[in-house]
Amino acid sequence: MxxxxxxxxxxxxxxxxxxxxxxxxxxxxxxxxxxxxxxxxxxxxxxxxxxxxxxxxxxxxxxxxxxxxxxAAQRLLGAVDIFQMESASVRNELSGQLRLGMIEATLTDLASPLLPAVRRFGQAAPEVNLQVLTDTSSGLEQRVLDGRLHLAVGPFPVEIPGLDYTPLYHEEQGLYCSPPHPWFDRADAELTTEELKTAKLVERAYLGRQELDQLGVAKPAASVDSVEGRAMLILSGNYIGFLPPHYAQQWLSHGLMRRLLPERCVTRLSFQILTRRGMPLPRVVRGFIEHLQAAARTALTT
Missing domain, CATH: 1.10.10.10 (Winged helix-like DNA-binding domain superfamily/Winged helix DNA-binding domain)
Known part of the structure; x- marks a missing residue:
């Protein structure tokens, strides 16, 4: 054909x-x-x-x-998009389509470089058509791998062949519960190690046993891939789970959620820039990555 x-x-x-x-x-x-x-x-x-x-x-x-x-169409159309971006670069223009992937619930994080990078890139390259897709970490990896996305930003704890992972920034994670959970009105000093081991913890499947081992929990009571899914189960009062503090604040401020053991139960989730290995990055993609990295450096110094 x-x-x-x-x-x-x-x-x-x-x-x-x-x-x-x-x-x-x-x-x-x-x-x-x-x-x-x-x-x-x-x-x-x-x-x-x-x-x-x-x-x-x-x-x-x-x-x-x-x-x-x-x-086959994914490979062909991806190559056509890259050609269009590269041909524009020959004319010293930034144009074409940029397909960006991200996980949900990052907009409220003031330390995230995504929003300032999108703002500055849009001002520097107004002719670029930016398409943004939200997915789970594993979904983003698959979409970058098969060419449906040019790049993605998110936490990718386990690296898979064929992709490049570039560190970008870290997001704090805290442990939370909600009423009527019995720990909601308990002082942190009263919570024992044995109680933590028997907690009904909402697991993030893509992190493996990282959170389970921190609390000494043998197996999860529930498993979700999304921040909103974890928040829903925590707000039910039946489970405890880790959330980013910037996301949990909307419920903390209304007394609907409480952070547990903030000094002991805290982790940092590494966010990375995900690109396809072995594929030359078009100038438009390289330009957006430069804005991401510049915004991340600025966030570290403020």
Missing amino acids: KIQDADLKLLRIFETIVQCGGFAAAQSTLNIGASSISEYVAQLETRLGVRLCERGRAGFRLTEEGVQLHA
Whole structure:
């Protein structure tokens, strides 16, 4: 199949459908109707001579050929985006599309370099189209690895092959509980080591046993990948768990949450810049990373 401009359009529509999980869900993103989406997919299937997906009452599902095309299209479209950014660099311009990934619940952290970096980069490169996606740490790693994201910022405790991890900043983590948890009205001095070992702790799966071992807990009572999920379980009063203090403050200020043993139960989560190994970084991506690192250095000195 010789690639033409029209084919790139069809592939981008197909990729959007896959990412959204079906024709109906892709309508608002593509801003076109279901019948038009169906026609575009039919055109792509005709061009390729294979059926790419099953759609109907049973829902949306990729065929084996559709899975293969999805992987190939990600590589092709990623390469096209990089070419567009690099060709703009030849003209001494910063333009194109920059796809950035981040974890949730970082905006309230005054030490995070993300917001000042986005602000300054937007002023320095107003022609760049910035797309921001929020996901779990493992989800961000997969998206950078397959080219759907140019870079991501988050905590990645276990490094996986094919990715580069550049240290950026640290985020403090504290231990919290909420009423009606029995420890909410207990003084820290009254909490014993044995009680901590039997606590119903909400585990962050991607950290392994780090938090469990700190408290001496044998196994977690619950496991979540998101900050909001941990906060929900802690606020139920049935569990204790670690949260960033900047995020927990909204409940502390209303007496709905309490920090436990702040001197003893405190950790620091390392945030890193994640990029794909072995791939030259376009000038636009390098420029954004420079703004991230400059903002992180400024935060350390203030």
